[in-house]
Amino acid sequence: MAEPRLLVVIPAHNEAGSLEHVIAEVRAAVEAAIVVVDDGSTDATPDIALGAGVELLRLPFNLGIGSTMQTGFQFASREGYDIAVQVDGDGQHDAGCIPALLDAIARGDCDMALGSRYLDSAGYDGPAGRRWGTALFSRILSLMLGQKLTDATSGFRVINRPLIEQFARDYPRDYPEVEALLAAHMARRRIREVPVNMRRRGDGRSSIGSFRSVYYMVKVLLALLVTATRGKAPQAD
Amino acid sequence: MSRIQIVALVVSIILILLIFQLIRRRKLKEQYSLLWFLTVAVILGLALWDAPLFRLSHAIGVAIPSNTLFLLALMFLFGMALHFSLLVSRLTDQTKMLAQKLALLDRDLRAQQSKAAPAKSTGEQSGPESGDDPD
Incomplete structure (x- = not known):
């Protein structure tokens, strides 16, 4: 089999301060196509992506991280990539850990x-x-999947072709990380955790404030319940 | 005709004229106008002929007929709110899909343009972009 085609998807919403560095870091870490999905940024984020010579998908307005990632997966699916890597545009993820995930x-x-x-x-x-x-x-x-997970909210992940296609069709809209894990599990996909380094968000604020975090909890719990009741995919797949 | 009936009659007529005017100005889709006309018709009907309201109140055990009216109005508004929630959900979904499609097409257009004019370098690339900036 030929080398798998690799796409790094970088979701970015007003990340002009860190994006250039993130792209350089990714390039240093892996040989891969890079697409920046700009989630309706009002700063220079899209210009920086173009200047760096990576693929750019520009959403006309802010859709939230879930739909932004889905756009990246749609691109990966359409262009026939075998593996998609998600690395946040804020520099939180250490691109040096990508090879371990790919392994x-x-x-x-x-x-x-x-x-x-x-x-x-x-x-x-x-x-x-x-x-x-x-x-x-x-x-x-961990309880729902019958498998120990330690970092369900991590947005630093790598998926293969079947999951690219699944997520291109259907991906949770906001706060997608936890829900997507369950959705993958329900489709009988296997998940493996790999230790990585993460830095504290250098630039800007965390996307989740104190009031928001309550909404976050309730929303994700409800979404988990709903996803669970949809039932598992048939064994054959 | 009692005073309250006259008030109800006048209000109904004003509502009918308002809805009609909204349709004429193409601000309201006919699909909804029918629903609102029906609503006004019910108000008008009950204003002129309240016997069914009394009978219904008696049947479901409501002592004061006006409470039956409030109950019906609340149920109606609840139904409308639910209906609009569904509608907003669908529109949100459609908007999302449009935005994603646009992002992909926008990228394809850029790819084609740079293929057509390969001499132009990175400095030019943000040029055609500035036109579609919303603000």
Whole structure:
């Protein structure tokens, strides 16, 4: 089989401050096509992407991270990429860890490699609230999936072709990380966690404030319930 | 005819004229206008002929007929709100799909343009973009 075609999807909403650095880091880490999906930025984000010579998908207005990623997956699906890597545009994810995630996929024992901050205690000390929420969702998902997960809210992940196609068709709209894991599981896809480094958000604020986080919890819990009741895909697939 | 009946009659007529005017100015789709006309017709009907309201109140055990009216109005408004929620959900979905399609087509157009004029370098690329900026 020929080398798998690799696409790095970088969702970016007003990330002009960090995007150039992220692209350089990704390029240093892997040989891959890069697409920046600009989620209706009002700053120079799209110009920076064009200047760096990567593919650019420009959403005409802000759709949220879920629909932004879905746009990237639609591009990957249409252009026939075998593997899609998600790296946030804010520089939070250490692109140097991408090869480790790709290895997990290449071994063929999983359809999604999930970058985890807490596996092997890679030494991340984010805000306490965030850690607590992640721990809660990781617990819930571990129970639902019958498999131990430590970082269910991580947006640093790699997926293979079947999941690219699934997510291009259907992907949760906002706060998609946790829900997408369950959706993958319901489609009988295998998930494997890989330890990664994450940095504290250098530029800008976390996307989740204190009031928002309550909404986040309720919304994701409800979404998990709904997804679970939709039932699993038939065994044959 | 009692005073309240006259008030109801006048209100109904004003509502009918308002809806008619909205359709004439193409601000309201006919699909909805029918629903609103029906609503006004019910108000008008009950204003002129309240016997069914009394009978219904008695049948469902409501002591004061006006409460039956409030109940019906609430149920109607609840139904409308639910209907509009569904509609907004669908429109949101459609808008999302349009935006995603646009992003892909916008990229394809750019790819074609740079193929057609390969001499132009990176400095020019943001040129055609500036035209479609919303603000």
